[in-house]
Amino acid sequence: SLAEVTGICEELTVPAGGVIIRQEEVGDKVYLMQEGSVGIYRGESDPSRFLAVLHAPTVFGEMAVVDHQRIRNANVKAVSNLRLLAIPIPMFVALSHRIPRLRENLLNLVAERSMG
Numbered sequence: 001s002l003a004e005v006t007g008i009c010e011e012l013t014v015p016a017g018g019v020i021i022r023q024e025e026v027g028d029k030v031y032l033m034q035e036g037s038v039g040i041y042r043g044e045s046d047p048s049r050f051l052a053v054l055h056a057p058t059v060f061g062e063m064a065v066v067d068h069q070r071i072r073n074a075n076v077k078a079v080s081n082l083r084l085l086a087i088p089i090p091m092f093v094a095l096s097h098r099i100p101r102l103r104e105n106l107l108n109l110v111a112e113r114s115m116g
Contacts, residue, residue, distance in 0.1 A: 008095070009085040014078045020061075021076035027064025029086040033057060036082035040074050052113075053079060059109060065089055065096075066110050 009032070014020055020031065023042060034057060039050040051074060054060055064070040070089065087095075096103035 008091045009087050012082070012084040012086055014082040014084065016078050016080050018078045018082070019075060020078065020082075020084070021072050021074070023072055023075045025072050027061055027067075027070045027072050027089065029088055030059060030061045030065060030092045031076075032059055032085040032087065034083040034085065037079040038082065039077050039079050041077070042074050056083075059106075062106055062109055063113075065092060065106060 010029075014036075020038065021027070033054065037053055037055045038060060040052045040054065040060070041049045042051065043049060060076055061072075063073060067073075096106060
């Protein structure tokens with residue numbers, strides 16, 4: 001239920017320019033972006049190196065859910081001010097087992113983003 005999801009989330013605000021995920025770090029959360037935009041990039045934070053720009057509403061950090069080592073494969077930086085919900089990965093996984101549609105949507109998103 002929605003109440004169950006919001007009960008396990010941490011609400012965050014991140015100013016433009018803030019780094020949410022750092023490449024090579026171990027991921028411990030999945031992020032639901034409610035407002036704003038983020039740039040996904042590898043290496044330095046030169047905007048010309050962005051692999052993608054994601055706009056709310058969307059999810060990011062999902063690759064750490066399916067990668068058992070949970071090593072982040074890219075950086076994520078706020079392009080604009082953000083409003084996020086952060087869900088710890090173990091709680092997200094438990095929730096996805098109770099809500100099969102959530103798991104299905106996550107796997108579809110991972111497949112889509114992996115193909116570029």
